[in-house]
């Protein structure tokens with residue numbers, strides 16, 4: 001589902017992660033630690049999340065856009081699972097601490113991408129592409 005271009009964009013860009021609470025209040029945050037682990041799943045490191053994590057506990061649906069949407073005009077939608085131990089958590093801790101030794105991740109968030117839409121201005125804006 002994720003092309004090589006999409007995977008590279010997710011890994012190299014800041015990613016905007018949108019969630020919503022159970023009453024539908026939206027929340028969006030910029031996240032640096034985001035990387036694809038295969039063609040469908042994105043690992044996100046939770047170091048500082050508050051509303052985002054609360055929202056994911058109430059409603060696991062997420063939407064993501066990379067900062068450089070001009071070059072990579074995609075809207076990703078999927079479902080998140082939160083891990084506070086186990087292999088995904090350990091991978092998240094190792095990755096984050098290799099970059100910044102002082103950070104203490106609280107959880108690893110694994111997002112399975114289910115739908116991808118174009119946000120490219122023009123006739124294809126909003127069109128589902130995968």
Ligand SMILES: Cc1cc2nc3c(=O)[nH]c(=O)nc-3n(C[C@H](O)[C@H](O)[C@H](O)COP(=O)(O)O)c2cc1C
Pocket residue numbers: 014027028029030031032033034045046047048049050051052053
């Ligand atoms: C450039 C930048 C990168 C960030 N990267 C991360 C990150 O990788 N992980 C994280 O948990 N928070 C990161 N944050 C913090 C979140 O954007 C946000 O402050 C945090 O989730 C609390 O907001 P919330 O209560 O809406 O979740 C980053 C913030 C900025 C400005």
